[in-house]
Amino acid sequence: MARNNSERMYHFSREQKNPMVGCDFNCIYCAFRKLQQRFATCADCKTFRPHYHLERFLKTPARTGENEFVSLCLNGDISFASDEFVLRVIDYCTQWKDRTFFIQSKNPLRLLDFHFPSNVILGTTIETDQMYIGKDRIPYSEISKAPFPEMRYQAIRLVENNDVHITMEPLIDFDPDVLVNWMKDIPQLKVINIGYDSRPDLNHLPEPPLEKTLDLIDRLELITEVRRKQIRPA
């Protein structure tokens, strides 16, 4: 179930491996949490409390070709893991040096505590630049308890040894000049994934109009590779 979800979100993901599951950021749009609540058999997975499934390290990861990767700990947020667990992830990625892995966190400052091998792509989500969104000035903190997107940008721009992917999904209304300037300022940036919420009927996010998003994509494509996900009218 989680694998299918991942494949919709990340077409270049060969496999999703989740030796850690869970997250306390409580994003209102979190599809992973909703899927776990519905289908998981593990009690901790059901509550989405951060916890480990270390036996999943025992399985050989899928081979990865050009542009492909194995997603690690995407069914939660690795920033809630212990140092020991993150070091184990680093050992695993080092052991499988001929594979490419992708690790994403909404608290990338935590990733900077570690030295990930060069076959790991690091990522974060930047769905908006705004702390108060739209004409109703909805506080971002009502959408997610994760560090504000600006803090994520400030952290991910400090990555030196790994490629960086940014996910602008689910898109929330934004200032295009700010987002473009942030993306220009991330030295290791290689890919931007961009798309609208896959469940607008449930989440009712303050979305940008389609024309504004298409203009943003045109500007981002001058900076790096942009991979379009679900692009549709707001």
Ligand code: SF4
């Ligand atoms: S950070 Fe990711 S895993 Fe955590 S609640 Fe938000 S969408 Fe879900």
